[in-house]
Amino acid sequence: MSMFAVFGRRHALDPTDDLHVPAVPKGFEALAETLVSAGNITVVCSEIGRRLATDGAPLSDVLDGLAETYRRVGGGEPAFAAVGALTVSWSEAALQYLHALSCEDPLTGLASLTHLRSRLAEVYRADGAGGRPAGTTHALVVVELVDRAGALHRAASALTRFDRLLRLTDAAECLRLAYSGGETIGQAGHRRAVAIVARNERLVDSIPVLRRLLTDWHRERGRPVPRVWIEGLPNSQVAASRLLDELAR
Numbered sequence: 001m002s003m004f005a006v007f008g009r010r011h012a013l014d015p016t017d018d019l020h021v022p023a024v025p026k027g028f029e030a031l032a033e034t035l036v037s038a039g040n041i042t043v044v045c046s047e048i049g050r051r052l053a054t055d056g057a058p059l060s061d062v063l064d065g066l067a068e069t070y071r072r073v074g075g076g077e078p079a080f081a082a083v084g085a086l087t088v089s090w091s092e093a094a095l096q097y098l099h100a101l102s103c104e105d106p107l108t109g110l111a112s113l114t115h116l117r118s119r120l121a122e123v124y125r126a127d128g129a130g131g132r133p134a135g136t137t138h139a140l141v142v143v144e145l146v147d148r149a150g151a152l153h154r155a156a157s158a159l160t161r162f163d164r165l166l167r168l169t170d171a172a173e174c175l176r177l178a179y180s181g182g183e184t185i186g187q188a189g190h191r192r193a194v195a196i197v198a199r200n201e202r203l204v205d206s207i208p209v210l211r212r213l214l215t216d217w218h219r220e221r222g223r224p225v226p227r228v229w230i231e232g233l234p235n236s237q238v239a240a241s242r243l244l245d246e247l248a249r
Helices: 002-006 030-038 041-054 059-073 080-103 112-127 163-176 201-220 237-247
Strands: 138-144 185-190 190-200 227-232
Touching: 030 059, 030 237, 041 059, 041 080, 059 080, 059 237, 112 185, 112 237, 138 163, 138 201, 138 237, 163 185, 163 190, 163 201, 190 201, 190 237, 201 227
Parallel strands: none
Antiparallel strands: 138 190, 138 227, 185 190
């Protein structure tokens, strides 16, 4: 059971109870009771850090609340263990929250360019540890929007933002149908969707399937069919990051 389920709210103390818990900053009631009762401070501080980070409280305010709680309860400074538990749990929860915000576009469902870059870095680290070039184990499958004349959208203004998002959403759905094995599928710039896929015997066969899906999907909606190709990965992670930058232009 969460500590907040037990201590999350101030409660009326029994008149016969010898403990006196002073008023403390909101969110730190459990800590005040734990300090008075000599309970496990680090467990409570970890729970407080997670809860306040999820609520959007900045770390400076959280640390101020910790210090104020200690002053009101015991008149001293926060214990090192309490500060450490609070900041670590706040940082972990805040990073999880930021990752959830930045990892995937809520409309298209495509991962961000930052997430694509991170996933490629994982591929290069794993392949490097195994002594294999990343270009032999993985590749990028790129879907690029085109205009009605078949020309590339060189300028972001060639399509309205809403139209681009709708068409990228269509491309994302087709990529997920073609690559349903947990591949990372993200957005590179305004007009490209990219999938990081394993380079195996199924890769070449998957391209005609993807093209057919895109053709049927887009023609049903009266939209131009996007271009599709396989982009090989370079030897180094730095070069791969530059490749993503090029694709995002």
